[in-house]
Amino acid sequence: MDASTCPHIASVISTADESGSPLKKFREVVAWEVRRGQAVKNPAKRRKISAPTCGTCEIALHRPFVCLHCSYAGCWKSGHVSAHLKQSRHQFCADVKSGSIFCSECQDFVYHSKVDEIYLESTVAVEEEETRFQVSKKRREPYQVWHPTAEDTRALNNSVAIPCQGRRGLLNLGQTCFMNVVLQSFVHNPLLRNYFLGDKHNHKQCKVEEDCTCCEMDKLFTEIFSDETTAYGPINFLVSTWRKSAELAGYAQQDAHEFFISTLNHIHSNCRGSTNVSCNCIIHLTFAGQLQSDVVCERCRNVTSTVDPMLDISLELKGTDNTIAACLKRYTQPEKLGAKQYSCAKCGKGAQEASKRLSIKKLPPVLSFQFKRFEHKTADKSSARKIDSQIRFPAVLNMAPFTTLGMKSSEKENSYPGPAAMYEYDLFAVINHEGQINNGHYTNYARFEDEWYRFDDDKVTHATLSACLNSKAYMCFYVKRHLDYKPYMTPTYVLLRENEAVREKEKELERERERLKEQARRDRELEDSLLAMV
Amino acid sequence: MAPVTPAELDALQAQLTQRLLESGEWDRIKFILASKLNDSGWTDDIRNQSKERARTMEPLSFATLLEEMSAHSQTSMPLAVRKEIVALIRGYLDKQLE
Secondary structure (H helix, E strand, O other): OOOOOOHHHHHHHHOOOOOOOHHHHHHHHHHHHHHHHHHHHOOOOOOOOOOOEOOOOOOEOOOOEEEOOOOOEEOOOOOHHHHHHHHHOOOEEEEOOOOEEEEOOOOEEEOOHHHHHHHHHHHHHHHHHHOEOOOOOOEOOOOOOOOOOHHHHHHHHHOOOOOOOOOOOEOOOOOOHHHHHHHHHHHOOHHHHHHHHOOOOOOOOOOOOOOOHHHHHHHHHHHHOOOOOOOEOOHHHHHHHHHHOHHHOOOOOOOHHHHHHHHHHHHHHHOOOOOOOOOOOHHHHHHOEEEEEEEEEOOOOOEEEEEEEEOOEEEOOOOOOOEHHHHHHHHOOOEEEOHHHOEOOOOOOOEOOEEEEEEEEEOOOEEEEEEOOEEOOOOOHHHOEEOOOOOEOOOEEEOHHHEHHHHHHHHOOOOOOOOHHHOEEEEEEEEEEEOOOOOOEEEEEEEEOOEEEEEEOOEEEEEOHHHHHOOOEEEEEEEEOOOOOOOOOOOHHHHHHHHHHHHHHHHHHHHHHHHHHHHHHHHHHHHHHHHHHO | OOOOOHHHHHHHHHHHHHHHHHHOHHHHHHHHHHHHHHHHOHHHHHHHHHHHHHHHOOOOOHHHHHHHHHHHHHHOOOHHHHHHHHHHHHHHHHHHOO
């Protein structure tokens, strides 16, 4: 998949020995920039931030371009660095900030997947040195590149590659667009996709008798990533959903968000080893975050904190300033509790004035937002009103200001909430609803690698980011740009199995010892009785 | 106050740039600028325009794209954001020149 048209960078990369290579310098440059960025945000280190100067005009560089063959650094805009490359016959320079490489021969920025890999490796390696976990203060688990074993290589070599698009329409089975849009958001969800394409739940080997939603998901992914180009009708998925959630049954239009939550719960309950506390199923690994609620007593400033799990965030729409940032700000702002609602455990003087504030304690790898467009005045669904206003949402979302740690660090002077990589999310799917509550239609946008597509049941068309951002969103899905790894711990069920095996062995040894003792006792009795006869 | 020569202004600007960079203030202001531009939708707008322009450009050249997008990016910057950032820079400079 090397879309590189620059033969010069390709030949550099094919050279195995990196010691004299511009790639070695590139790694150093990337690492330097990450460290410099951390020094900026971490005021505890009150040293001067290094500011290189241009080798030609000597002005301090705010956007240095570094020659990958010598120690020259220079400005881009005034042409100093490209002049240096020409004069010294040096081939490559790199933009320190973005890690982009410029080829002097091609007179253009050039791309190679290997360069992207090196950039990512170098960045992550430096970030790992500097970030600590919140509670244990331990360092992050080092990222390890996957190397195929001989078995893996054999399996890969023996497999048959099939052409597939990964973008396939879904047939509307009768007002089922609410289901189709949610299924498309699952298909384009990198964590769910990797789980099912990685054969983690093989529907041919699953022991569940009937209506296993995980099997339905596995079948869905098989269909989407097949070589079929015609639309697919997820009939079994629909029927299975009806059987498990009676409230969603029938041919009437349903709410996509209800179907979303319901399906998440079905998948969770069908996953092997799922539990009700700290579940490790794919749904919880993907969607589960933690919401912290801090209640501050106005009188004694005592803070009571509670942490609740969350699978998604539902945002209220108020007034005219409707952007995700504004909605999240409202969601996490302090709210005064009525005097009757709270009595402080510490100063305990009966009903107190208190304020409550929500913040996100733990960010999930996939963040799902629902905009509460359907206002229910009463319990009767048909009396609801739809808020049809435009909501602005970004392609890149930084969640730091809405997290517990982020909010705390902005209040304290010398606190470092961690690198942006911990908080940055990329939009990958948007669900739209047009029309009124009872007779509307659902469609969705989804991103496949770097391109956006519009999905209208069986019709899939290429779209632009702009078209997606200008659509009226009902739900938005973001995926974290970098995943955080916990230090590896042997799963509980494996530990239990091992403990069982150890206990069995001990019992066996005990039985053996008893048997030998019994044998020895009988031998002695025999001896005694023989002696008695003499 | 004696009039300042262009050469002296250049030297002063160079010195202030260096101080901004070495104190980390440049990056902090840049971060705020980037956040505000993203919140306003400007970043996504520029990203989309550049991408769609590049899709049909033959031959594709960074220099041409940069030239075409530069002027527009400057003028389409939301006024409120521009004012805020200018105020931040001015605040820092005032402290430096006390």
